[in-house]
Amino acid sequence: MIIYLNGSFLEHTDATISPSDRGFLFGDGVYEVTRVIRGNFFMEEMHMGRLREGLDGLKINVHNSILKSIPDISRELLKKNDLLGGEASVYLQITRGAAWPRTHVFPEPEAEPTIFLSATAFKPHTTLHETGVDAIKIPDVRWTRCNLKTVNLLPNTLAKQQAKEAGVDSAVMVRDGVITESPNANIFCVKKGELYTFPATNYILNGITRRVVLEIAHTLSIPVHLIPVREDDLYDLDELFFSGTTTDIQPVNQVDGRAIGTGHPGPIVRQIQKAFTERLHS
Amino acid sequence: MIIYLNGSFLEHTDATISPSDRGFLFGDGVYEVTRVIRGNFFMEEMHMGRLREGLDGLKINVHNSILKSIPDISRELLKKNDLLGGEASVYLQITRGAAWPRTHVFPEPEAEPTIFLSATAFKPHTTLHETGVDAIKIPDVRWTRCNLKTVNLLPNTLAKQQAKEAGVDSAVMVRDGVITESPNANIFCVKKGELYTFPATNYILNGITRRVVLEIAHTLSIPVHLIPVREDDLYDLDELFFSGTTTDIQPVNQVDGRAIGTGHPGPIVRQIQKAFTERLHS
Numbered sequence: 001m002i003i004y005l006n007g008s009f010l011e012h013t014d015a016t017i018s019p020s021d022r023g024f025l026f027g028d029g030v031y032e033v034t035r036v037i038r039g040n041f042f043m044e045e046m047h048m049g050r051l052r053e054g055l056d057g058l059k060i061n062v063h064n065s066i067l068k069s070i071p072d073i074s075r076e077l078l079k080k081n082d083l084l085g086g087e088a089s090v091y092l093q094i095t096r097g098a099a100w101p102r103t104h105v106f107p108e109p110e111a112e113p114t115i116f117l118s119a120t121a122f123k124p125h126t127t128l129h130e131t132g133v134d135a136i137k138i139p140d141v142r143w144t145r146c147n148l149k150t151v152n153l154l155p156n157t158l159a160k161q162q163a164k165e166a167g168v169d170s171a172v173m174v175r176d177g178v179i180t181e182s183p184n185a186n187i188f189c190v191k192k193g194e195l196y197t198f199p200a201t202n203y204i205l206n207g208i209t210r211r212v213v214l215e216i217a218h219t220l221s222i223p224v225h226l227i228p229v230r231e232d233d234l235y236d237l238d239e240l241f242f243s244g245t246t247t248d249i250q251p252v253n254q255v256d257g258r259a260i261g262t263g264h265p266g267p268i269v270r271q272i273q274k275a276f277t278e279r280l281h282s
Numbered sequence: 283m284i285i286y287l288n289g290s291f292l293e294h295t296d297a298t299i300s301p302s303d304r305g306f307l308f309g310d311g312v313y314e315v316t317r318v319i320r321g322n323f324f325m326e327e328m329h330m331g332r333l334r335e336g337l338d339g340l341k342i343n344v345h346n347s348i349l350k351s352i353p354d355i356s357r358e359l360l361k362k363n364d365l366l367g368g369e370a371s372v373y374l375q376i377t378r379g380a381a382w383p384r385t386h387v388f389p390e391p392e393a394e395p396t397i398f399l400s401a402t403a404f405k406p407h408t409t410l411h412e413t414g415v416d417a418i419k420i421p422d423v424r425w426t427r428c429n430l431k432t433v434n435l436l437p438n439t440l441a442k443q444q445a446k447e448a449g450v451d452s453a454v455m456v457r458d459g460v461i462t463e464s465p466n467a468n469i470f471c472v473k474k475g476e477l478y479t480f481p482a483t484n485y486i487l488n489g490i491t492r493r494v495v496l497e498i499a500h501t502l503s504i505p506v507h508l509i510p511v512r513e514d515d516l517y518d519l520d521e522l523f524f525s526g527t528t529t530d531i532q533p534v535n536q537v538d539g540r541a542i543g544t545g546h547p548g549p550i551v552r553q554i555q556k557a558f559t560e561r562l563h564s
Binding site (some may be wrong): 021022025026031101141150153 | 285287294297298299300301302303304305306307308309310313340341373375377382383384386387388398400402421423424425426427432433434435436437438439440442443446465466
């Protein structure tokens, strides 16, 4: 597999960074994962926009010419890995760079940001989209700047691992008595034909797929409420589903072993899945 | 500078890790910083104990023989860097290791953990200990497992940078209306000759220096209350000080430009500084 690192394309086994990289020492960086269908990037501009927001949020200065070159680098990377034909995903991470000595404050002079991209073949979770998944409910222990897509991802990895060890696919995270997110996807709730999802504040990542779902709901005239759903109301919902770049639209059948609605994917998630798949492949 | 990485001592400019290291991709690791005075490690066993707690917390499995070898590696590193004479600090980081493809869940089979140590000469902040420092008050935006000393350190780096840009040395972080920690030190409050500090829960890191201060307070018969101090009571305090491995005991004169007590280091912090310095050099 060929990856891109700081100006070079090279075998991923040859790619190295310094242990003084602030990505390694502090998790001081941001990332994006973008879906690619036959060489076409899905919602690429929106991913690039969020990347810029994240860099601004962390005050990581990347020269505009470098940012502008990322789409070309991504395409070249796909080409080099022979991934222009089917489905793929591109991972992009930018950190504040390597600096010594280790200090919490930003290095002076500024370090050269580390820019890392990889591309892999992607196989959609078609079976899970069809059958739906089960989840556990866990406390949302993340920091309160979840709107930034940073690589400070320990709470997310620990939550996914906890779900796996519980024999389910994912988790529904709860903060202050309301449902926020899954460890790697947004959450939508359905009650009486209407959608409810956590508003785009600092308590969730404003997912690109989430934004597409909101557009689809508008098109389909499904009413949307950008208000959090209470943990106590979870089992009164008719439907629940996850949305995310690699998750797509994934119905949730059970949480902690108890059925949501009928315990099977409902009509609203099916409508949205259909519209989403069309849009993804358009 | 010679560093240690996964079994080898090498020039830090030659040291490389893979971009697929989970330390880089997720901040999936823990660290410790230990003070060394003329080759003697201060509170080494306590640091090693906390390291083990952190590894357990993240379920990173490091073979016991490797953990047991860390003190020897640390001493060898000091020797190789000619740091056995004066003051030094040793930085140790262990991550879950490099694994491909990138997945939130822990890699299967387990990856070989990445073990990184560096040692540098250390100059105590003697002037700041004498004069005291100023700080700003900021929201504590960290996750709620602050008891784990992980490299998910973005909130800490951003807070330190914010303090620097405000022209002060550090910050007093506030969560839910009470004072928790500074971005890289614990906080002690003094009122009427008695000490108050946040209890060792999941909302703070239980600092090694904090534990030493509690022992010193006991020896000096200074009453200690392990209860949080309210933000609203900040300016009614007589004294405020930070404690930490590289901070030592640092009086805080002002927060947001307003004096704490007299605005100068008070008698309690001076007593504790004196006892701490004796202990550090004993």
